[in-house]
Amino acid sequence: MDLHDPTLIMGLHGVFHRHPWIDRVLAENDLEDEDAFSLAVARAEAYGWSSTHLGRGPLNGCRWGHNDAGEDWTEDNRVRQLAWLQVAVEEQLHGQRLPLLPVATVLSDVLHHRGTYTLTGLHTVAPLQLSADDSLAYLSQAADWVAAAGPGPAADCIITIAARESAGLLNRAQDVNVLILERSYGRLTIHPGRTAVPTSGLASSLVGEVQTEGMHNTALIHCSLPDWSLDTAIWAAEVTAAAVRDTGAREPVLLTISQNGDGPGQDV
Numbered sequence: 001m002d003l004h005d006p007t008l009i010m011g012l013h014g015v016f017h018r019h020p021w022i023d024r025v026l027a028e029n030d031l032e033d034e035d036a037f038s039l040a041v042a043r044a045e046a047y048g049w050s051s052t053h054l055g056r057g058p059l060n061g062c063r064w065g066h067n068d069a070g071e072d073w074t075e076d077n078r079v080r081q082l083a084w085l086q087v088a089v090e091e092q093l094h095g096q097r098l099p100l101l102p103v104a105t106v107l108s109d110v111l112h113h114r115g116t117y118t119l120t121g122l123h124t125v126a127p128l129q130l131s132a133d134d135s136l137a138y139l140s141q142a143a144d145w146v147a148a149a150g151p152g153p154a155a156d157c158i159i160t161i162a163a164r165e166s167a168g169l170l171n172r173a174q175d176v177n178v179l180i181l182e183r184s185y186g187r188l189t190i191h192p193g194r195t196a197v198p199t200s201g202l203a204s205s206l207v208g209e210v211q212t213e214g215m216h217n218t219a220l221i222h223c224s225l226p227d228w229s230l231d232t233a234i235w236a237a238e239v240t241a242a243a244v245r246d247t248g249a250r251e252p253v254l255l256t257i258s259q260n261g262d263g264p265g266q267d268v
Helices: 022-028 036-047 100-114 136-147 173-183 230-246
Strands: 007-018 064-071 080-089 115-127 155-163 216-225 252-259
Touching: 007 100, 036 064, 036 080, 036 100, 080 100, 100 115, 100 230, 115 230, 136 230, 155 230, 173 216, 173 230, 216 230, 230 252
Parallel strands: none
Antiparallel strands: 007 080, 007 115, 064 080, 115 252, 155 216, 155 252
């Protein structure tokens, strides 16, 4: 167990549908061997967030180094872990936030390259010890972005937090709730009196078993977001990560955001 592990893992969950023409195009261009890893590497390179070009030296401003990636593009209308990415977050970029949105963007681009998908949830192992000290200005701007992210109605969601005992989150759920409300600037609502319906928004097995060994659930938060989309789900993850860090946690934690109950999700 390494409390300073810079590994960030993210998985997007939902239902996937391949483009009806994709197999023909891949065959015509000799691209049948492309997978989530090769596509994620190419997309991160295009954004300038990471690189695997070993001959040119380190990439200035590199946000992460690639570790692994995978996919489950089975088309059976069941919720699956559609695409996931494991990276080593750059430890020397002072003032940078954890690259949750960039990693999610790469994963979403990978899925869009092969088909369409209905997002039902996401999970991330977030190395909070590498997050920025002051994210309030960004979170304020992000809250305004989320406020106009979609037409609604408000999306009923579940946030869970898992951590090791050393994170100091035991019996701190109420403190985390208060900080989430503060850092969401009124765009997220918590419903403490409601019963959380077991969610079908996440696949049964989450990538990251090694990194989450010894973690236990410390909070289950029933909430609503202005709309359900990748933008709002990632924003909720960023708000939650900031809140957990501001309780004093300085080590990796596992966060999940998913739709509550059997909602239809949203095609993206």
